[in-house]
Amino acid sequence: MSVVMEDVQKTYSTGGYATAALLGITARIESGEFACIMGPSGSGKSTLMNLLGALDRPTRGRIIVDGQDLSKSSDDQLADFRNRKVSFIFQSYNLINRLTALENVILPLLVKEGSKTDRIRASMKALESVGLRHRVRHTPDRLSGGEQQRVAMARALVTKPKIILGDEPTGNLDTKTAESVMDLLKQLNRDRGLTLVIVTHSADIAKQADKILYVRDGLLEKVDVRKKN
């Protein structure tokens, strides 16, 4: 599933003042690629990630994912896109604290057709794939940071997305846990052909990517292609 960005711009208006976060980014990520977006703080890389994941809309320009123009899609179409085609892994995990690990993973399946049994089965399988079968009834406050991130990964995987977007997914993890999370993501990229886009400050992670997009001051500074797809 390819991602095409055409002159993507984003301006925020707060209290009458306009702040330009992205000034026009044109780039392409091929289907099955592992791409990293890097840049200093405030460069607009998280803003770009949010637009790719349809968590926000660009002010100008187009983002086309698997043929779907996100800038022209309705709110419901974007919601379906977030459910069926893309999954997000956040730095702060973004789990719902009053739900168990299993209930958090089931959430994306609630908007799909299917029986309760099927949902539970799929969620248990996703939790097993991240090594958390023994923690299914735990709420986030009873899980370590690494375990919470793995629950988030299970939630991201349960819908069998085509693209996984990670906004500094290892940012709050210790080195060892960060490595295991990245290993899992790379395995998914390699074995299932998932397109993987990660925002990161880590050079170690970036050097494993097929492509690195360098963003500075809202513009694409350069694109470093490591491997051909």
Next chain:
Amino acid sequence: MKVQMMVTLAWQALISRKLRAVLTILGIVVGPALIVGLVGATEGFKVSVEERFSNMGLNTMFVFRSFRGGGTNIDFRVVDQVEGIRGVALAVPFYRISGTVRIGSDTQSITVIALDLSKLQTIFPGVRIREGEIPGVSALNHALVGGGVGDPEGGQTVLYTVNSVVSTDFNTRVGGETIRGTRSFVVSGVMEPFGQGFFINPDETIFINTLAGQSLTRQQTFSGIFVVARSAEDVDLVINSIQERYGRGLRVFASSTFLNSIRSVNEGISTILTSVAFMAVLVAFIGIMTTMFTSVAERTREIGILKSVGFRKRHIMGIFLAESSLTGLLGGIVGVGLGIVLSYTVIGIFGGNLGVGGGGFGRRSGTAPPALDIAPVITPELLIGTVLLALGIGALAGILPAWRASKLIPVEALKHE
């Protein structure tokens, strides 16, 4: 996403904040409780009063000589004139004599009413005979005894049965003099308890024939006339005709007039009380809306998470609407339960104090008049309607907060602490 799933998510959210949910529900409970309690009580009062007046005869009027100077003496001529008035079906003259019966060492004040006994059940349709029969027209030494004569407390004592003898010490005024005496009658029949009457208290009355009354009172003029109109619509016409003809010489009282007044007062009270109840519902509405806005604000990040995994606007809206509706529903159910208790409590406090003085024309018989036998009227429609109202109020109050929640931009919501 099915509605059931939204309700499940809403329920989970509610029970995760139990204290707040309980407090919000308590705020809703008052409205439904007042609606059920007060409507049940006022309807019960209305039904009881109407039933009692129906027993007395809604077409029945009481005519008697004015107490002021210049009152018209009621003799057969006047009775015939009254019976001839358009709209009058029946005019039955009666004597009223005050008396007592002995119960052991105590006495009970009773009233003796002498009239054409064959017309008794036309005048008072609620009269039922428990035992025996109404004395025939020629049975001058026989009496029909009220259900409470000899048993004023309404207990299990049966003092008078058919063929027993009831002796009454009576007093009456003849030519300015008070005459006292004792007279005995054979009991031909005993009435079923009648309950509180209008102007007379049948339970504490001994009914005898007109001639027997005449011999007791030694009067040719009557105490009054029972007038029965052809229909309820003729009552006012008859009253006006009597007043036109006799001016202040005769006084006319119609149970339907009093009933209309009571209905009017009851409706007025009911309107005020229902307005109070609906004000409470309005307060509940505001309470739910406030709670829901707070809930949306606190769960902004959660909304962002749900949207990020693909929940649509209508799913978010559905979850919050389900939450507010559930709150309303629970408040409604608890409220109607409380309302039933309130209804019985109100009746219990005020119903016992609603005994109307009887046994004489404005003068008390000497014994405490029996209270109105009131039961609240709580229909399934009232209960279901009130619960649905609470549910509807909950849903309505949740619309704006739910809409706001659904409009949140995912990335903005996710940034919320």
